Amino acid sequence: MDIISQLQEQVNTIASLAFNTFGTLQRDAPPVRLSPNYPEPPANSSESATDIAEQPKLMSAALVKAAKQFDALVAALPVSEGGEEAQLKRIVELQAENDAGGQELQKQLEAAEEELKQVQELFNQAADNCLNLKKLD
Amino acid sequence: MAATATYPPPPPYYRLYKDYIENPKSAPEPPPPIQGTYLLYGANYTTDEVLPSLEDQGVRQLYPKGSNIDFKKELRSLNRELQLHILELADVLVERPSQYARRVEDISLIFKNLHHLLNALRPHQARATLIHILELQIQRRKQAVEDIKRRREDAQKLLKESLGTLDGQ
Numbered sequence: 001m002d003i004i005s006q007l008q009e010q011v012n013t014i015a016s017l018a019f020n021t022f023g024t025l026q027r028d029a030p031p032v033r034l035s036p037n038y039p040e041p042p043a044n045s046s047e048s049a050t051d052i053a054e055q056p057k058l059m060s061a062a063l064v065k066a067a068k069q070f071d072a073l074v075a076a077l078p079v080s081e082g083g084e085e086a087q088l089k090r091i092v093e094l095q096a097e098n099d100a101g102g103q104e105l106q107k108q109l110e111a112a113e114e115e116l117k118q119v120q121e122l123f124n125q126a127a128d129n130c131l132n133l134k135k136l137d
Numbered sequence: 138m139a140a141t142a143t144y145p146p147p148p149p150y151y152r153l154y155k156d157y158i159e160n161p162k163s164a165p166e167p168p169p170p171i172q173g174t175y176l177l178y179g180a181n182y183t184t185d186e187v188l189p190s191l192e193d194q195g196v197r198q199l200y201p202k203g204s205n206i207d208f209k210k211e212l213r214s215l216n217r218e219l220q221l222h223i224l225e226l227a228d229v230l231v232e233r234p235s236q237y238a239r240r241v242e243d244i245s246l247i248f249k250n251l252h253h254l255l256n257a258l259r260p261h262q263a264r265a266t267l268i269h270i271l272e273l274q275i276q277r278r279k280q281a282v283e284d285i286k287r288r289r290e291d292a293q294k295l296l297k298e299s300l301g302t303l304d305g306q
Binding site: 002004007008011014015018022026063064067070071074075077078079080083084087088090091094095097098101102104105108109111112115119 | 204205208209212213216219220223226227230244248251252255258259260261262264265267268271272274275278279281282285286288289292293296
């Protein structure tokens, strides 16, 4: 896949990681005490404490890794300096060179076809002579 | 028994192409390509495909405007902004959960800017591809010229040799 599509995919990956992170945290967060009037909510932890502490670490590590990957892809962008005008100038130069090369090729081709015709003519004459000689024998 | 609709008949101007085999010019030419704007299924489309700027879509542009934008620098700084905003959202959700909306809006604004920058890189990529193709073509043509020259020289050498052997006989 070309580099710009990879960058676009990476942006979308970062977005999906971000909202997966927040969604998971929101879904799995234990109830919290909002006001001093209400009693402390029952904390039923057994394996939930370790999991709930692990998940943010893993997810945020994945998020930061995706962001670093994005930076690496940006560094790999082959953006040439000079911008649009420089590119257009180069295209015009290359087109001129291409036309010159094409004409040279055409000249060589015509000369080669000319020589081919001559050789074929000579070959026909030689073959005719051979046949005539054979007939005379 | 269900009644099925038949296909629509072919357009009536097929009769104009009756003698196309004998005389291709006796039949009307196909219509020329459309220029400018055209109407399709009730919506207006333009033939000039250009990326609409962010202001046209009502989105604030975060990176500096200019004719020559340093894409790498802007992409990297937008990435950093994005990370900071995600962190800010996490903080807001912990301390003042009711104020998430503004932060979420900021994050989506950054994403829109990122995608717009990437789309703006596409014309540059197209021109670079064109340059690459032209260079390849020039190289191929040069190679072909060299090949033809070499073959012609080989053929001339063979002819001279054969002339020599014939004369020797």
